[in-house]
Amino acid sequence: MSSPEIDALTQALARLPGLGPRSARRAVLHLIKRRETGLMPLLRALEGVAENLSTCQTCGNVDTRNPCGICNDPRRDSRQLCVVEDVPDLWALERSRLFPGRFHVLGGRLSALEGVRPEDLTIDALVARVANGGIDEVVLAMNATLEGQTTAHYLAERLERFPVRLSQLAHGLPVGGELDYLDEGTLAQALRARRPMA
Numbered sequence: 001m002s003s004p005e006i007d008a009l010t011q012a013l014a015r016l017p018g019l020g021p022r023s024a025r026r027a028v029l030h031l032i033k034r035r036e037t038g039l040m041p042l043l044r045a046l047e048g049v050a051e052n053l054s055t056c057q058t059c060g061n062v063d064t065r066n067p068c069g070i071c072n073d074p075r076r077d078s079r080q081l082c083v084v085e086d087v088p089d090l091w092a093l094e095r096s097r098l099f100p101g102r103f104h105v106l107g108g109r110l111s112a113l114e115g116v117r118p119e120d121l122t123i124d125a126l127v128a129r130v131a132n133g134g135i136d137e138v139v140l141a142m143n144a145t146l147e148g149q150t151t152a153h154y155l156a157e158r159l160e161r162f163p164v165r166l167s168q169l170a171h172g173l174p175v176g177g178e179l180d181y182l183d184e185g186t187l188a189q190a191l192r193a194r195r196p197m198a
Contacts, residue, residue, distance in 0.1 A: 006032075060105030060122055062087050070094070070103060077101045079136040083126060083155065085109045085143055088180035093141060096187040101139075104129060109142065109151040121151075123158065130162050137165045139194055143178045144169075156197045166197040 002010075006028060013024035031039040052064035061068040070076060080101025084090045090103050106121040130138060140155055142148035156166050170193030179187065 059090075059103045060087070060107060060125075061090055061103060075100075078134060080139065081129065081135050081137070082139040082141050084141050084179070085148065085151070089141065089143070089178075092179040092182065092187060093191070096184045096191060098188050098191045099139070101137075106151070109145075109147045110154055111147045118154065123155065126155070127158055130159055130164055135164055137167060139191075140166065140168045140197065141179065142168070145176055145178075152197070167194045168197055169194050 009031075010021070010024045010028045013019055013027050014021045016024075019027065031042065049064065053062065054064065054066040055062055056066055056068035056071055058067045058071045061070060063069055065072065077100045080099070081104055082090075082093060082099055082101055083104045083106065084093065085106055085108060087105055090105055093099055093103075104122070104126050106123065106126070108116050108121055110116055110118065110121070129135065138155075138159060140152040142152040152168055159166060169190040182190075
């Protein structure tokens with residue numbers, strides 16, 4: 001019913017999270033009907049990101065700059081470091097606009113079932129950042145899952161020899177919940193109520 005190119009676009013969109021085949025078809029039809037105001041700006045934006053996309057060598061964030069905009073921002077408090085499992089968690093915390101410090105992305109969480117070991121994450125880079133000094137507090141913002149809490153405890157053990165205050169998000173977060181799916185109000189309360197690691 002449509003050309004191979006339109007089918008390919010529909011199939012590509014259907015692979016995105018939250019979009020199935022029907023939603024992808026609706027999105028494609030919307031873009032086609034609004035070629036100049038929808039399709040072309042989307043195409044230019046995708047090309048711009050594809051050409052400039054990089055992973056920040058400092059924190060692990062995904063941006064079109066390296067170091068990323070957060071690491072380059074002189075207004076950020078370099079004495080506070082928030083450790084997150086992955087980039088969506090960083091972006092979720094950034095949406096709350098409540099954490100004034102910098103970030104470190106682990107690239108996942110420890111999981112014996114999935115075979116994720118400490119050396120598979122950027123834990124050594126985190127330890128090196130803390131060892132370089134200038135950091136007063138490390139906020140362990142792991143997801144409230146068994147693996148997330150296991151990762152937080154492992155990090156606390158690795159960082160206990162350094163003169164930094166370790167804290168974690170308050171446990172008002174739902175058990176099994178992931179930061180990327182929480183609203184700004186819940187994230188704001190969790191950040192405000194963070195507490196020292198036990």
